[in-house]
Each structure stands twice: as C-alpha cells, then as structure tokens.
Amino acid sequence: MGLPLFSAGGDPGPSFVKYAEMSGLVDFPPRPSAESPHATTVIAVRYVGGVVMVGDRQATSNYIASRDVRKIEAADRFTAIAISGSAARGMEFIRMAQLSFEHYEKMTDASLSLEGKANYLSPIIQRNNLATPLMVIPLLAGWDPSRREGRIFEYDGAGGCYERRDFATIGSGSPFAESALRLGFRTDLDREAALELGALAIYEAGDNDPSTGGPDFVRNLFPMIVTLDENGFSELPADEVAQRFTTINDRRSQSQGVAGGSLR
Amino acid sequence: MSNYFYVSPEQLIKDRAEFAQKGIARGRSIVAAIYDVGVLMVAENPSASLNKISEIYDRIAFAGVGKYNEFDRLREAGIRWADGTGFTYSREDVEARALANYYAQHIGDMFTEGQKPLEVEVLVAQLGTALRPTKLYRIAYEGTISDEARFAVLGGDAETIKTRFSAAESDLEPLDVTLRNAIAALAGPERTIDVADLEVCVLQDTGNRRTFARLSDERVAALLGT
Numbered sequence: 001m002g003l004p005l006f007s008a009g010g011d012p013g014p015s016f017v018k019y020a021e022m023s024g025l026v027d028f029p030p031r032p033s034a035e036s037p038h039a040t041t042v043i044a045v046r047y048v049g050g051v052v053m054v055g056d057r058q059a060t061s062n063y064i065a066s067r068d069v070r071k072i073e074a075a076d077r078f079t080a081i082a083i084s085g086s087a088a089r090g091m092e093f094i095r096m097a098q099l100s101f102e103h104y105e106k107m108t109d110a111s112l113s114l115e116g117k118a119n120y121l122s123p124i125i126q127r128n129n130l131a132t133p134l135m136v137i138p139l140l141a142g143w144d145p146s147r148r149e150g151r152i153f154e155y156d157g158a159g160g161c162y163e164r165r166d167f168a169t170i171g172s173g174s175p176f177a178e179s180a181l182r183l184g185f186r187t188d189l190d191r192e193a194a195l196e197l198g199a200l201a202i203y204e205a206g207d208n209d210p211s212t213g214g215p216d217f218v219r220n221l222f223p224m225i226v227t228l229d230e231n232g233f234s235e236l237p238a239d240e241v242a243q244r245f246t247t248i249n250d251r252r253s254q255s256q257g258v259a260g261g262s263l264r
Numbered sequence: 265m266s267n268y269f270y271v272s273p274e275q276l277i278k279d280r281a282e283f284a285q286k287g288i289a290r291g292r293s294i295v296a297a298i299y300d301v302g303v304l305m306v307a308e309n310p311s312a313s314l315n316k317i318s319e320i321y322d323r324i325a326f327a328g329v330g331k332y333n334e335f336d337r338l339r340e341a342g343i344r345w346a347d348g349t350g351f352t353y354s355r356e357d358v359e360a361r362a363l364a365n366y367y368a369q370h371i372g373d374m375f376t377e378g379q380k381p382l383e384v385e386v387l388v389a390q391l392g393t394a395l396r397p398t399k400l401y402r403i404a405y406e407g408t409i410s411d412e413a414r415f416a417v418l419g420g421d422a423e424t425i426k427t428r429f430s431a432a433e434s435d436l437e438p439l440d441v442t443l444r445n446a447i448a449a450l451a452g453p454e455r456t457i458d459v460a461d462l463e464v465c466v467l468q469d470t471g472n473r474r475t476f477a478r479l480s481d482e483r484v485a486a487l488l489g490t
Contacts, residue, residue: 002366003338003341003342003345003366003367003369003370004341004344004345004348005337005338005341005370006341011340012344016347019344019347019348020348020351023344023348025348025351025352095351099347099350099351102347102474103343103344103347106318106319106320106343106347107340107343109313109315109318
C-alpha cells in the first residue's frame with residue numbers, strides 16, 4: 001500500500017469507512033456465505049451517573065460455537081459497543097467502529113460527540129444488513145462528557161438509530177431480559193442497583209433462551225459486565241462478576257428456580 | 265511561438281532546492297529528541313489549533329515544518345496509511361520506517377517531477393518496543409531520509425539549533441531536562457520563548473495502547489519549573 005494521498009476534491013476526510021471503501025480495504029456489501037455463529041443478548045441500563053452493560057458470552061450456530069465471546073468492547077475511552085447477530089460481521093463492525101472514532105480523533109485533533117458516533121454507525125449497519133443475511137444489530141452506550149450523563153443508542157435492522165432514556169436490549173434473549181428490566185427499572189437507579197438489575201436480566205435471558213449463555217459454574221465463565229461513567233469505560237473484575245451471579249443463582253436454588261413474585 | 269531555453273539539470277536542481285529552502289526557512293523550527301523513557305517533540309508555534317505535531321499511530325508521531333497545507337496533507341496521508349495497514353494486517357505491523365520511506369518517495373518525486381517542490385520537512389518518530397528501537401526519521405524537502413540517532417532538528421535554522429542542542433545534551437536525560445535543553449536550543453541565547461507559543465508533545469508508555477500525548481501549557485510550565 002502506497003501513501004494514500006488525495007486531491008482536495010476527492011479527499012475522504014476524517015471518515016475511516018469512506019477511506020477504506022475508496023482504497024478497497026473493505027468490500028461493501030459483503031457476499032452472503034454459509035451459516036456462521038451468532039452472538040446473543042446484551043443489555044444496557046442507564047443509572048444516575050452512567051450506564052451499565054451486561055452481555056452473555058455464548059456464540060451459537062447449530063450448536064454452541066464458543067462460550068467465551070466478548071460481545072461488549074470499548075469503542076474508545078467513553079463509549080462501548082455491543083453486538084448481536086452474525087459474530088463474524090459483528091466483530092468486524094466493532095473493529096471498524098473503534099478504528100473510525102480513533103481515526104477521526106487523530107485526523108481532526110478533536111473527539112466525535114457521542115451523538116456523532118451514534119449517527120456515524122447508522123449507514124454502516126444499513127449497508128451491511130440490507131445487503132446480506134448476516135445481520136448485525138449493535139448497541140452503543142457511553143458517557144457524554146458535554147451533557148454529563150450516560151446515554152444509550154439502539155438500532156433497528158435498517159440502521160435507524162434511536163436514543164433510549166431507560167434501557168435497551170439486543171439479541172435473541174431480549175424478550176426475557178427486557179421483561180426483567182421493565183419491572184425493575186427506575187429513573188433513580190444508582191450504580192449498585194443498576195448492576196444488580198442488569199445481571200438479573202441476563203440471568204433471566206440465559207435461563208429461558210437456548211442461544212444465550214448463563215453463568216457457567218463448571219468452566220467458571222460468567223457474562224461480562226461493564227460500566228461507563230465520567231471516568232470512562234471499565235470492566236468489572238472477574239471475581240466480582242462471579243460473586244454477583246453466584247448470589248443470584250443461590251437465591252434461585254433456594255426457591256427451586258422460581259423468582260417468587262419479586263425481582264430476585 | 266514560445267522559446268524554450270536549455271537549463272542544465274544541475275541548475276534546475278539548484279533552483280528547486282533554493283526555492284524549497286526559502287519556503288522552509290520562513291517558518292519556525294522543531295526539535296525532536298529521545299529522552300530516557302520516550303520521545304519529545306517541541307515546536308515553536310504561536311497557533312494553538314494549527315498543529316505541527318500529530319499522532320499517527322499507537323507508537324508513531326509526525327512533525328512537519330514549512331507550508332502548513334503541504335505537511336498537513338502528508339500528516340493525513342500518514343494517519344490513513346497507518347490505520348489502513350493496521351486494519352489490514354495487525355496493529356504491531358505498522359512501522360515508522362515504512363511510513364518514512366513512503367514520505368521520502370513522495371517528497372522526492374515532488375522535488376524532481378512536481379510543478380514545484382514541496383516546501384516541507386517532516387519527521388516520523390517511533391517509540392520503541394522490545395522488538396523495535398526508538399527511532400527518529402527526518403525527511404528533507406528533496407526526499408533525503410536520515411535516521412537520527414538521538415535528536416533531530418527540522419526547519420530553516422537547523423544547523424545552529426543542532427549545534428546548540430548537542431552542546432547542551434550529550435546523553436539521554438529525563439523529560440524535564442531534555443525539554444529545557446530543546447527550548448533553549450530553539451530560542452538561542454538572545455531570546456526566550458513564551459510557554460503559550462510552544463507546542464510540546466511526547467511519545468511515552470503510560471500503560472495504554474496509545475502513547476502520544478499533547479502537553480498542556482500548565483504541564484509544560486510545571487516541567488520547566490516556572
């Protein structure tokens with residue numbers, strides 16, 4: 001690859017996607033291929049001071065393809081991206097998003113606003129999903145330094161971007177996770193309550209949806225939990241995550257698998 | 265009908281070199297120096313937004329002197345090249361030497377074949393790893409690439425500044441010492457440069473993937489102890 005110089009009129013600007021297309025680094029739209037693993041169920045919950053995201057770790061095709069997939073990644077210091085749908089396309093989508101935000105920052109010496117990042121992803125999703133059966137539905141959450149609050153953006157299959165003021169779910173276990181979140185969400189949730197609710201929502205999804213992995217006590221693998229607040233992206237340490245899911249699981253064992261009319 | 269006069273290649277190159285030198289000499293210089301744990305780049309730049317120093321990749325930085333629009337386009341091309349290469353292969357495959365060579369080829373081509381030579385000099389700095397050394401590559405207006413051992417000076421007054429800096433610093437020093445020496449070398453004995461007129465950037469490991477940092481005026485003042 002030579003030095004990518006452009007004339008002033010044909011310059012792709014600070015958009016990495018546009019540059020990648022012009023230079024043939026990526027080939028949009030991708031051609032449909034054989035069945036590939038799917039990734040499932042991630043939730044995001046807003047709380048006072050940030051956003052909690054929880055995602056299961058299982059990738060499923062006809063059987064379980066992987067038990068330790070990371071479906072939530074930091075896109076930059078203050079933003080996280082989660083994926084559901086085709087794992088292959090999803091991973092590339094995360095890579096493209098991470099690179100795009102950093103590319104913009106280096107080219108212009110300024111960070112994209114959170115809303116700018118959310119809008120930037122729309123056409124990428126649209127192009128992928130309308131051209132191939134390998135659908136990807138992402139979820140974007142972040143700390144908005146200018147508004148000083150956590151924000152969540154969800155997408156539909158055609159790339160439409162919608163901000164959610166409460167919570168959002170993606171993936172096949174969504175109905176079950178969503179039910180738990182609908183019952184448990186309050187506008188005044190603090191970090192601890194949001195972590196507890198988020199973990200419970202994923203536990204519910206893992207309990208009911210065959211494509212969503214719950215806590216795996218045999219392999220010591222647990223869903224991943226991240227928070228986004230004024231200090232940026234941080235992932236909860238493994239032992240704390242294990243502790244939270246062990247607590248939920250113990251309660252359920254005591255009641256023989258019944259939630260018992262309350263969120264527990 | 266117009267008449268073409270014969271111009272010898274020697275004369276042509278000389279004219280072009282003079283033209284480029286004049287353009288570069290109009291701007292202020294940059295000192296880049298390796299310090300004990302990183303790379304420091306100091307530019308005299310009264311503008312707080314039109315930068316001369318920039319991040320290219322995780323461990324690579326760019327600095328340019330001369331015509332802003334010309335070196336800024338090279339800077340952008342460098343970022344695109346680095347992000348594109350890292351995307352295609354792997355982040356660790358992005359290397360300063362390759363980029364410096366591309367710059368040298370392009371600047372060299374423009375010098376001999378362009379409508380006019382580029383009035384720029386650029387620097388590609390790389391912070392070393394266990395596998396790669398810390399490097400400073402300086403590319404002159406005619407495409408000459410040089411691999412500078414400890415420090416590099418870009419700009420019109422390079423030779424004088426070089427002499428001043430090498431007299432002040434003979435071995436790798438901590439950041440504050442190197443910064444003081446670099447500013448003193450840029451300023452010369454007769455004048456001082458206000459902190460607000462300096463653009464100071466470093467490549468240094470802080471535990472993050474990205475090592476480039478732009479130092480604020482407060483941080484620079486604190487390092488200088490003023």
